[in-house]
Amino acid sequence: MQVMVPLGRLPRIEQAGLSLHGHLKKEQFLMHGVWGLHVYFYSGKLRFQGEEFNIRSGTASITPPDTPLEWEFPDHAPHYYIHFVPGSSCGEPTDSAKGEDYIRPFQVINGPFEYFDTYVRDMELIGSICKEEPLRASVCLWNLLWRISDSNAYFEPPQDSLPSSVQIAVSHINQNYSTPIVIEELAAHSGVSHNYLILLFKEHFGCTIEAYIRRKRCRQAEFLLRHSSLTIKSIAQAVGIPDINHFNKTIRKELGAAPSKIRGSRSNR
Structure with a gap:
């Protein structure tokens, strides 16, 4: 599952710190109006909207606001957390804050x-300065969210965990995305039927073959x-x-900003 987070403006931090759980095996939370970023040092589970996500040490989760969340903990479960409101300008709005937001896709579990260790240090710093230096903390969080987005927004299962037919299809797409790809021909090249390849992509990537190709492009x-x-x-x-024209519309829909905006943002990061 992906969640879409606006990153075109500085976020506002509501709470940040280190939490220790585990005295209860399960706990439920509802964060009113705020997103959650959690960095984990344990293995457990996170559930919401009818789905279950596996937590591992070294990962981070992004959870949306106003959504009932349930965590399942081991006996000792420390994690850093930040509750934040995205898209809120801090101080004088910049040109970026006045412009179109960048809506970025995140996996619920990233990493x-x-x-x-660099993510942990950032979380520690943000938690220690968010009250005395809120602007600096917001800038640190903004940068951290961009890094997570750049690293994990398009996470895919390892190639060797995929069926051979899907590996063949993915390899063909990676080598030929710059040219027209006919799904029937892709299926024949992969050695399976058109309908079966569609089912495999939905099972392993959670999207259609057309959506996968569009995402790659x-x-x-x-x-x-x-x-x-x-x-x-x-x-x-x-x-x-x-x-x-189709390129502009596709990029805007998929990445949340026009190509010219994405190009212009590189000088501000």
Whole structure:
């Protein structure tokens, strides 16, 4: 499951700190009007909206506001937490705060992170300064959320955990996303029927094959917009969406901002 978080403005921190759970095996919470960021040092479970998510040490969760949440804990369950309101300007609004928000997709469970210690240090710092230096804490949280988004917004299962037919299909998409891809031909190339490949993608990626291809193209487009000097028209052609109007609409819908906004944001990060 993904949740969409606006990151176009500084977040406002309501609470932050270190919590120790485990004296109760299960606890339920409802955070009114605030999002939750939790960084974990234990294995447990998180449940909401009828779904269950496995927590592991070295991961972080993003949970939406006004949603009943249930955690299942081991005997000793420490985690850092931040309750925040996204999209709130702190102090004088910047040009970014006046403009269109960047709506970013997050997995409910993000990670595990290769440099988990840096996330822990950020959470410790934010918890220690959020009352005395709220603006600085908000900037730190904003940066942390962007890093999590960049690292894990498009998390996929490891290739070797996928059925061979899906591995073949994914490899074909990765090599050919810049050209038209016909789903029937992709299925034949993968050695399974069209309908069965659709079921496999929904099972392993939670989306249709068309949505997976679109996501791949948008990921590559975002990278090129942020890190290359190619024109937007050239990027559209390079990722297989040569119609510039369709490209603009697709990027706006998938990434929450127009290509020109994404390109402009690289100088502000």
